[in-house]
Amino acid sequence: MVYLKDISEERTQMRVPKKIAVSRKRQITIPIDFYEQLEIGDEVICEVVDNSLVIRPISEPQDFSEYILRDLINEGYESGEELLKEFSYRKSQIKPALEQMIAESRDGKVYSSPEEFFSELDEDEDE
Secondary structure, X not given: OOOOOOOHHHXXXXXXXXXXXXXXXXXXXXXXXXXXXXXXXXXXXXEEEOOEEEEEEOOOXXXXXXXXHHHHHHOOOOOOHHHHHHHHHHHHHXXXXXXXXXXXXXOOOOOOOHHHHHHHHHHHHHO
16 A cells, blocks of 8 residues: 555554544544644535545645656657656546555455544554
């Protein structure tokens, strides 16, 4: 599994769950220590995973252009239409490849709790 930002150390530090209130308008306040540690910006991703609400920060999109161009040059592509065409194709394949890797890493297993999910992630990292 590829982690664009390694948060395994932070994940072990914030294992203490916090009870927070939900307003009548269905709003919650993220505790400041969680907010600061995860470097949350103006928006988050919110999803239901195994009957649990998961809120995670939106990470900065990664630009792989330099790596793609370096590979293409090493493969013998020279400037011109052929280089541009292959660059555009490879760049378009990054998102589907990452999505496939994520789907494969989830392996379809259903977890009974977020703790079980994170526990298994920790075990995989230790191997």
